[in-house]
Amino acid sequence: MSGIILPGADGALYPRNRDWHPPANTPGYKSTTFRAPKHALLSLGGTASELTGPTFGHSSLNPLDNDLIRNYSQDGSEAIGQRLIVYGQVLDENARPVPETLVEFWQANAGGRYRHRKEAYLAPLDPNFGGCGRAVTDENGFYSFRTVKPGAYPWPNGGNDWRPAHIHFSVFGHAFAQRLITQMYFEGDPMIWQCPIVGSIADKSAIDQLIARLDRHNTTPMDALAYRFDIVLRGRRSTMFENKLEGN
Amino acid sequence: MLHPVPTLKETPSQTAGPYVHIGLTPNFAEIRGVYDADPGSTMLTEDTKGERIIISGRIIDGSGAVVNDALLELWQADADGSYVAPMGPNSNSAPAFTGWGRQPTNGEGVFSFETIKPGPVPGPDGRPMAPHVNLWIVARGINIGLQTRLYFDDEAEANGKDFVLNKIMDPRRRLTLIARKEDGAVPRYVLDIHLQGDKETVFFDM
Numbered sequence: 001m002s003g004i005i006l007p008g009a010d011g012a013l014y015p016r017n018r019d020w021h022p023p024a025n026t027p028g029y030k031s032t033t034f035r036a037p038k039h040a041l042l043s044l045g046g047t048a049s050e051l052t053g054p055t056f057g058h059s060s061l062n063p064l065d066n067d068l069i070r071n072y073s074q075d076g077s078e079a080i081g082q083r084l085i086v087y088g089q090v091l092d093e094n095a096r097p098v099p100e101t102l103v104e105f106w107q108a109n110a111g112g113r114y115r116h117r118k119e120a121y122l123a124p125l126d127p128n129f130g131g132c133g134r135a136v137t138d139e140n141g142f143y144s145f146r147t148v149k150p151g152a153y154p155w156p157n158g159g160n161d162w163r164p165a166h167i168h169f170s171v172f173g174h175a176f177a178q179r180l181i182t183q184m185y186f187e188g189d190p191m192i193w194q195c196p197i198v199g200s201i202a203d204k205s206a207i208d209q210l211i212a213r214l215d216r217h218n219t220t221p222m223d224a225l226a227y228r229f230d231i232v233l234r235g236r237r238s239t240m241f242e243n244k245l246e247g248n
Numbered sequence: 249m250l251h252p253v254p255t256l257k258e259t260p261s262q263t264a265g266p267y268v269h270i271g272l273t274p275n276f277a278e279i280r281g282v283y284d285a286d287p288g289s290t291m292l293t294e295d296t297k298g299e300r301i302i303i304s305g306r307i308i309d310g311s312g313a314v315v316n317d318a319l320l321e322l323w324q325a326d327a328d329g330s331y332v333a334p335m336g337p338n339s340n341s342a343p344a345f346t347g348w349g350r351q352p353t354n355g356e357g358v359f360s361f362e363t364i365k366p367g368p369v370p371g372p373d374g375r376p377m378a379p380h381v382n383l384w385i386v387a388r389g390i391n392i393g394l395q396t397r398l399y400f401d402d403e404a405e406a407n408g409k410d411f412v413l414n415k416i417m418d419p420r421r422r423l424t425l426i427a428r429k430e431d432g433a434v435p436r437y438v439l440d441i442h443l444q445g446d447k448e449t450v451f452f453d454m
Contacts, residue, residue: 034443036391
């Protein structure tokens with residue numbers, strides 16, 4: 001007799017492995033100096049407040065929300081840059097797909113310039129590129145969007161620090177305690193390994209989890225390259241309703 | 249009970265960076281026409297039950313400067329103390345209250361949510377927790393989102409019994425989570441969030 005496992009049911013979340021994430025204070029990334037809490041975090045087993053979370057239906061999206069090449073354009077002109085499809089699967093730590101969850105993304109344009117009033121980099125704006133988009137995962141946890149490859153850009157941290165090309169991601173999951181923001185990098189980019197923000201993560205194999213793979217199979221011929229970026233959210237321990245001594 | 253070992257590792261966090269508003273509140277960031285409205289900018293509808301309130305405050309860093317590039321999300325129960333049941337994937341009828349809000353801090357480091365006062369939610373032992381909202385904060389210089397709670401100072405008796413507040417050993421630090429009520433046409437609960445320093449807010453690992 002085997003136990004019944006309810007995916008995403010009443011089980012507590014696995015504790016977050018804080019050594020796998022960047023610590024709050026990472027001196028190489030100077031902005032953390034005054035923004036990192038110094039007290040230890042207070043451990044709080046999950047209550048209903050942490051194990052529930054908001055949900056978002058497909059109906060709340062516009063058709064162009066996952067097309068950054070077109071979604072800002074006023075007249076149908078397309079954004080300039082290397083055309084990409086970025087896609088992947090949102091999973092939990094038990095390797096179960098996370099369906100129907102909101103994934104949001106934002107990025108600089110092909111020249112490495114953000115559309116923001118505080119941005120001072122000299123690379124020009126692209127009149128047809130806003131830089132934000134979103135998707136809701138399908139029943140198997142997959143999202144996808146079309147964009148242009150963001151440029152690398154310099155930033156005021158050290159004397160001459162550059163960010164590698166990257167796309168910011170925000171993911172919900174189904175519990176507020178799964179909430180995650182991260183950044184995706186591109187396979188083979190030598191800039192990844194000299195970035196102080198990437199370097200806030202100590203474990204090289206954790207960094208490797210942030211590097212999207214070129215996927216020749218899913219390229220669109222004569223149109224766009226494809227990169228795959230899977231995202232793993234915290235998982236829940238299974239809740240067993242019958243005794244089961246073997247592992248599950 | 250045996251628990252399985254997770255087979256995958258959680259994707260590591262990275263800072264939301266200085267331009268998180270582009271991605272999560274584009275209309276506030278003056279990127280118009282992509283989304284009809286910024287997600288979570290409005291929590292209330294005419295049909296929402298409960299006492300209308302405003303929750304606001306500032307985010308302040310360890311040097312005493314206000315943090316004007318942060319983003320907060322709020323997750324709370326409804327007036328009866330229930331978290332709203334998930335919407336169906338293709339549902340067209342949004343519930344009268346979703347419980348979720350998202351707001352940027354403005355140039356003065358101020359955030360503000362128009363919402364309702366939540367009811368008490370059962371804790372793990374079945375006893376009610378004091379009314380509270382859950383907050384999640386990201387910004388440039390924050391490597392992993394900060395999780396905390398906001399309680400209400402006119403719920404002193406419930407706060408005194410709240411198992412989360414009582415987990416905070418130093419009673420003075422409990423006060424970093426309790427918002428001060430200011431009366432008005434719509435009552436306002438005010439709490440400054442200190443990322444660092446003598447008044448550092450209690451943040452949770454949950």
